[in-house]
Amino acid sequence: MEGNLNAVTTVFTEFYYWATIPLMFFIHIGFCMYEVGASRRRNHMHTxxxxxxxxxxxxxxxxxxxxxxxxxxxxxxxITGGLELETAAANTAWSETMGPNAGDRITGVFWAAFLLFSWTAASIVSGSVIERINSGAFWILAVVIGSVAWIIDAAWGWHYGGWMVQVLGYHDAYASGVIHAIAGGFALGILFVLGPRLGKFAKDGTPRDINPHNPWMVCLGLFFIYAGFWGFYVACNVPLIGPDGIGGQITGDTWTATTIYLTPTTLGAITVNFLMSLSGGLLVGYLVSGGNGFWTYSGGLAGIITASAGNDLYHPIQAMIIAGAGTYIAYKMHHWVERKYKIDDAVGAVAVHGYAGFAGLVICGFVLWGHPSSPYEGYATINPLGQFVGAIIMFFVLGFIPGWVVAKILAAAGMLRIPKQVELLGLDFPTNEQESAAAAEVRATEKEAAA
Amino acid sequence: MSTTGIENWAVDLKDVGAIYPFQGAEVLFLIVGVVLWLGWHVLQIRAEKREYEEIIREHGDAATIGRALDGE
Structure with a gap:
């Protein structure tokens, strides 16, 4: 780290990524709150x-x-070459740069920023399968989506040299597909194997509402996810880099923030577009659901997710309209899939993340058609077909199929779903019984003391 | 002698790299970590199976299930 400018740039970048990590913790707090809020009392602590x-x-x-x-x-x-073993060597678990290292300030914070995305991917899946999945099975699935499937999709489509960027012109600046579509697809694959909660569907197939025990807590959880999403957006950028650092076709000496693809953007752009897409989603979510709190808040999230693929470039009003469209699609698709395939997605995660993310990728292909996907020569430009193929890869190839296959294996081993009696009693039944007995004993003693 | 390889700070920092103890044993650390991770899954899956068996044995009768559902 020689020279003052280099030192300031490095320490700024180190602090920049570090600051995104506690912000992204809020995403996980939010997921926990809305999952527990959506569960029934008999399952709270296990959830x-x-x-x-x-x-x-x-x-x-x-x-x-x-x-x-x-x-x-x-x-x-x-596809476009072999394994990048030389570059990857600095990122193995046994690399010296993965531990405290006076010569490398960035690898650790960059790793952690990506890790928080991994948690998000797994956490999206977690909500949809509540109240009937075996925890041990879920944790295996969490490792598959969080440490394997999503990070392969990131290498392919969320990396400045990813083959999908080069060949398809794939553009997904704030992860409509690489986090949300894949996690939604993965959850759907599991749900097909796992089946609905007991009582979710009537004999004629009509879905019944299993209401959250605490809608207020569910909505606050979603509010926390919005808060954490600020960190998520900021972590998707490279904060400060010069044309020399990019090494592409950009000329001159002007430094800039960039997307993960090293294409120029600004924090100002994504801040406005985050808020406008949140607004578009909330407005449509409210209207389409008749003012339902859960779907209005989910609509805000679906709106951001839909616009995220192109929120580095969209005009704010485009971001608002695209967000609204994605929210409408997600809401309608959720109810159609629920009725048609008897899918019990307890928190609407497949819709809010999967369908909205998929729609966002496709819309991005049309709205940003012809824009360079990369500062490097020879890359395909952004186009509708590339984005559609990219959406299929994210949702189905790396999402749905691995989720379905691993769930099938776990089901075959008798590990996927909890026993019927336990589901009916509730996962927390023994603990709740003990707590009730202890409380009754204390009350009896208090009554004796009062007599 | 120092476990980190740093004996004192009379150094030019541009020449300093890793500063954690027992450098060179990273692969061993990884092997231990992976064993602990896989072992955790095995222990957890066994414990969860026992937990469900116990719940069913102690509370799985129709009357208790009915009471639990009425109390929801």
Whole structure:
């Protein structure tokens, strides 16, 4: 780190990524709140622990091998080249740059920013399967989505040298597809195998509402996710880089912030577009759901997710309209899929993340048609077909199929779903019984004291 | 002798790299970490299976299930 300018740039970048990490913690707080709020009293603590324990499991596996996958696999491998072993060497679990290292200030914070995305991917899945999945099975699935599937899709489509960017012109600046569509698809794959909660569907197939025990807590949870999403957006950028650092076709000496693809953008642009897409989603979510709190808040989230693919470039009013369109699609698709395929997505995660993310990628292909996907020569430009193929890869190839396959394996091993009696009693039944008995004993003693 | 390789700070920082103890044993650390991770899954899955068996044995009768559902 020689020279004052280099030192300031490096320490600024280090602090920039670090600051995104506590902000993104709010996403996980929000997921926990809305999952527990959506569950019934008999399942609260198991629901909370199911989500909480994905944190250590995804963290350690992302350290062991997930981070290496990102740096090793941008070429597929064997689509635009082989494994990038030389670049990936600095990101193995045994690399000196992964520990305290006076010569490297960036790898650790960059790893952690990606890790928080990994938690988000796994946490999206967690909500949809509540109240009937075996926790041990879920945690295996969490590692698959959080430390394998999503990070391969990031290497392919969220890396300046990713083959999808080069060949398809894939553009997904704030992760409509690389986090949301894949997680939604993965959740849907599991749900097909897992089945609905007991009582969710009438004999004629009509879905019944299993209402959240605390709608207020669910909505606040979604509000926390909005708060954490600020960190998510900021972490998607490279904060400060000069044309020399990019090494592409950009000329001159002007430094800039860029997307993960090293294409220029500004924090100002994404701040306005975040707020406008949130607004578009909230407005449509309110209207389409008749003012339902859960779907209005979910609409805000779906709106951001839909516009995220192109929010580095959209005009704010475009972002608002695109967000509204995606929210409408997500809401309608949720209810159609629920009725048609008897899918019990307890928190609407497949819709809010999966369908909105998919729609956002496709819309981006039309609105940004012809814009360069990269500052490097020879890359395909953004186009509708590339974005559609990219959406299929995210939702189905790396999302739905791995989720379905691993869920099938777990089901075959008798590990996927909790026993029927336990589901009826509630996962927290023994604890609740003990607490009721203890409270009754204290009350009896208090009555004796009062007599 | 220092476990970190740093004996004192009379150094030019541009020449300093890793500063954690027992450098060179990273692969061993990884092996231990992976064993602990996989072992955790095995122990957890066994414990969860036992937990469900116990719940069913102690509370799985129709009367208790009915009471639980009425109390929801």
């Amino acid at each position: 909370l622990m199911k989500n909480t324990m994905l944190i250590p499991l995804v963290t350690i596996t992302f350290f062991f091998f997930g981070w290496w996958l990102y740096w090793a696999m941008p070429n597929g491998p064997w």
